[in-house]
Amino acid sequence: MKGTQVFAIRSFSAFLAARFCLTFAFQIQAITMSLEVYEITGDALSLGLAGLFEAIPFMAIILPAGFWADVYRRKYLILTSATLFICCSAILYLFSTQSASLLTQKLPLLYCVIGLTGFARGLAGPAIQATIPNLLPRELLPQGVAWNTSFWQVASIAGPAVGGLLYGFYGKETSYLVSALFSGSALFGFTFLPNFKPSHIRTENITNSLLTGIRFVKKQKLILSALSLDLFAVLFGGAVALLPLFNAEILHAGPDGLGILRAAPSAGAVITAFLLARNPPMKNSGRTLLLSVGAFGICMIAFALSESFWLSFFILMLSGAFDGVSVLIRSTIVQLYTPDEMRGRVSSVNSIFIGSSNEIGAFESGVAARWLGLVPSVIFGGCMTIGITGIMALFAPKLRRLELKDQLNKKVDVN
Numbered sequence: 001m002k003g004t005q006v007f008a009i010r011s012f013s014a015f016l017a018a019r020f021c022l023t024f025a026f027q028i029q030a031i032t033m034s035l036e037v038y039e040i041t042g043d044a045l046s047l048g049l050a051g052l053f054e055a056i057p058f059m060a061i062i063l064p065a066g067f068w069a070d071v072y073r074r075k076y077l078i079l080t081s082a083t084l085f086i087c088c089s090a091i092l093y094l095f096s097t098q099s100a101s102l103l104t105q106k107l108p109l110l111y112c113v114i115g116l117t118g119f120a121r122g123l124a125g126p127a128i129q130a131t132i133p134n135l136l137p138r139e140l141l142p143q144g145v146a147w148n149t150s151f152w153q154v155a156s157i158a159g160p161a162v163g164g165l166l167y168g169f170y171g172k173e174t175s176y177l178v179s180a181l182f183s184g185s186a187l188f189g190f191t192f193l194p195n196f197k198p199s200h201i202r203t204e205n206i207t208n209s210l211l212t213g214i215r216f217v218k219k220q221k222l223i224l225s226a227l228s229l230d231l232f233a234v235l236f237g238g239a240v241a242l243l244p245l246f247n248a249e250i251l252h253a254g255p256d257g258l259g260i261l262r263a264a265p266s267a268g269a270v271i272t273a274f275l276l277a278r279n280p281p282m283k284n285s286g287r288t289l290l291l292s293v294g295a296f297g298i299c300m301i302a303f304a305l306s307e308s309f310w311l312s313f314f315i316l317m318l319s320g321a322f323d324g325v326s327v328l329i330r331s332t333i334v335q336l337y338t339p340d341e342m343r344g345r346v347s348s349v350n351s352i353f354i355g356s357s358n359e360i361g362a363f364e365s366g367v368a369a370r371w372l373g374l375v376p377s378v379i380f381g382g383c384m385t386i387g388i389t390g391i392m393a394l395f396a397p398k399l400r401r402l403e404l405k406d407q408l409n410k411k412v413d414v415n
Contacts, residue, residue: 022183167255236382299316
């Protein structure tokens, strides 16, 4: 069947299942910690600080992790990260039984575990992304990227919804326990990955090797433009970080409602990803990318103005659909234009642009909400996203004219 050939490759299927479990566990843990932080403080800035506490260790480890993903066996890095996720969930479960009188003392612990989670995510990110092309022939790579995005998004839908329901009906102890169990399942699944030897032979010190990755991205203007566009879109479009406040102050839903809202963007993204897995956007790719990011900004403005729970859910789902298109195109650009011996380091640069922007965007949203107010801050972010998209359309003609179909059958040019 068209679009499903990748599932005939057992190693790729095992990879998808394991990554699903790891993402599912992370999302359950993230929504539960978010609810706990808000329960303790009731403050938008505290939610923003949670994002900052995750971003700092993530950014500190991500470049070395990219270097390690090129010179060491990627499987071992992924297994180490999954083990750290299990430890995070276990620590949270053990401390979740503390009495209510110790809630304020628990906040520093939550921030520390959030930081350890960011470290684990940064360690695994480049290795996971660099592993995908090793499991698939080049002609199936766009399909593989789309299905990888689909499974990730399904986990991102189910995780917040399940986490919110578990928190609301069974308590945070159960949420953290379920997170630990799925992290363990991911660890088991990743043990079945092929143990590929690194394709990059270390001939220089780590500093020069890292700079080589940065120089490669800087020289590849197409990759740099795509990453920059997504960076600023996510940075200013971080309304999801403020969902606990919108949920409590405007939409007036409980923890289960928050879980549904958190899942909405992923619901839209996964529907889009399933459709694109069968028909990847290989034509007019650059124009489609720009239009998708601009539409994402419009959705953020509409969400800020909505006072209806289900209208907000629909708008967030639509924003996820547009974001899913941009994620797929950007990911395919990075994979197709990067040689294997550089994929770890380029993935780490990609993660700095994209992965950390979620957490920094959460911090920006918290600060903006404190200064401008909840609704105006999200409107401001949406307007900034639209403006940046327009600037990119004018000053990045190579991105605007991109046709991925022309690159698919070419060898990667590293010059």
